[in-house]
Amino acid sequence: HDWGYGVEDGPSLWHQNYPIAKGSRQSPIDILPQTASHDPSLGPIALKYDQCTSINIANNGHSVVVEFEDSDDRSVIQGGPLDNPYRLKQFHFHWGGKGCRGSEHTVEGHSYASELHLVHWNAVKYETFGEAATAPDGLAVLGIFLEGSVTDFKSFNPKCLLPSSLHYWTYLGSLTTPPLHESVTWIVLKEPIAVSEKQMSKFRMLLFTGEEEDQRMRMENNFRPPQPLKGRKVRSSN
Ligand SMILES: NS(=O)(=O)c1nc2c(F)c(F)c(F)c(F)c2s1
Ligand SMILES: [Zn+2]
Numbered sequence: 001h002d003w004g005y006g007v008e009d010g011p012s013l014w015h016q017n018y019p020i021a022k023g024s025r026q027s028p029i030d031i032l033p034q035t036a037s038h039d040p041s042l043g044p045i046a047l048k049y050d051q052c053t054s055i056n057i058a059n060n061g062h063s064v065v066v067e068f069e070d071s072d073d074r075s076v077i078q079g080g081p082l083d084n085p086y087r088l089k090q091f092h093f094h095w096g097g098k099g100c101r102g103s104e105h106t107v108e109g110h111s112y113a114s115e116l117h118l119v120h121w122n123a124v125k126y127e128t129f130g131e132a133a134t135a136p137d138g139l140a141v142l143g144i145f146l147e148g149s150v151t152d153f154k155s156f157n158p159k160c161l162l163p164s165s166l167h168y169w170t171y172l173g174s175l176t177t178p179p180l181h182e183s184v185t186w187i188v189l190k191e192p193i194a195v196s197e198k199q200m201s202k203f204r205m206l207l208f209t210g211e212e213e214d215q216r217m218r219m220e221n222n223f224r225p226p227q228p229l230k231g232r233k234v235r236s237s238n
Contacts, residue, residue, distance in 0.1 A: 003178045004062070006217075011224045018178045025182040026227035027173030028104035028143075029234070033190075036169050036236040044237065045080035045142075045166055045187060049159040052088060059206050062177060063222055065092040070121070070129065077120050077140055080237065081170045081185055086120035086140040089129050091158060093117070093146070094176075095203045097220035103145055104176050104223045105188050112192055113200055114146035115223070117176075118158060133175070138183040145192035148200060163191035171234040176224045 002017050003009050015021035051074040055067045067090045068075060075088035095114035096102025103112035120140045121132040132138030144161065167190045174182040206219040 005222050014178055014180065018180050020174070020180050020182060021178075023174065023180070023182050024230045025172050025174055025232060026180065026230075027176045027184060027186060028106070028224060028226050029171065029173065029229055029232075030106045030109060030226040031169050031188065031234060032108055033169075033236070036234040038238065039235040040238065042081060042170065042235055042237045043079050045082075045168060046078050047076075047142075047159065047162070047166075048078075049075050049088065051075065052158060059219070060092075063092040063094065063219075064203065064206055065090050070123070073123070077118070077142060077187075080168065080187055081235070082140055083137070084122065084124040087123045088158070089119050089121055091116060091118045093203060094223040095146075095200065095220065096223065097204065097218075100148065102221070102223055104226075105143055105145075105186075106226055112145035113148040114195065114203065116144040116146060116161065116193075118142040118144070133179075133183055134181050135183055136172075137185065138181075139175075140185045140187060143186060143188040145189070146195045146200075147192040148195065148197055161193060163189055163193050165189070165191045166237075167191065168237050169234050170237070171232055173232075 003014050053069040057066045068088050070087045070089050076085040078085040093116050094104050100113050101111045103115035121129045122138050126132035169188045171186050173184050173186045174180050204220050
């Protein structure tokens with residue numbers, strides 16, 4: 001891969017191969033709740049994951065990704081800032097090496113141990129995920145913070161990964177990994193979910209490299225730091 005999270009290929013160098021890294025709607029951002037404008041026209045988000053069909057789970061060298069069958073509207077997110085339903089394509093995580101750094105979005109400078117991204121695409125307007133991924137209203141990613149605490153969570157359907165409250169912040173942004181397309185309507189839930197240190201340690205056992213490579217690189221700190229807001233408005237649901 002021509003990018004990573006190390007000293008030679010990390011986020012501060014991505015602009016060399018991906019100039020949009022310095023674009024006007026990059027993600028993640030630091031969310032300031034006090035300056036987020038409450039928008040009463042923002043309705044609740046609706047998640048329909050009941051018939052969700054996961055296909056596989058893989059280590060793609062940057063994260064652990066669970067892919068879903070997206071040939072129809074069986075698993076969609078709609079409502080909130082979205083004008084039509086967006087189909088669930090995959091979910092994946094970002095995390096740190098230890099402690100509470102690891103999330104991509106931060107809230108008043110506060111990081112969480114990890115961040116779950118549920119990636120959806122606008123199949124009403126676009127034929128394929130690839131096409132949607134380059135369109136300004138092509139993707140909707142639901143971000144959920146994971147906070148370390150002593151609890152356990154069972155194997156899951158994404159539905160049970162959700163916190164009790166679906167209150168959210170929303171803003172127009174980008175993919176947080178190359179190609180960094182500015183195609184994402186971000187919906188970040190305010191309430192984190194709890195995961196145990198044991199679960200976090202399982203993430204950290206994943207490798208950036210293949211098992212067979214001699215330099216076993218532990219996968220950790222696979223998060224991009226917050227990017228300039230550049231005049232964007234962050235809106236808050238009620
Ligand atoms: N971290 S993210 O913004 O949710 C996110 N990045 C990417 C990405 F770079 C891709 F190439 C891709 F195919 C994705 F589906 C996502 S999803
Ligand atoms: Zn992500």
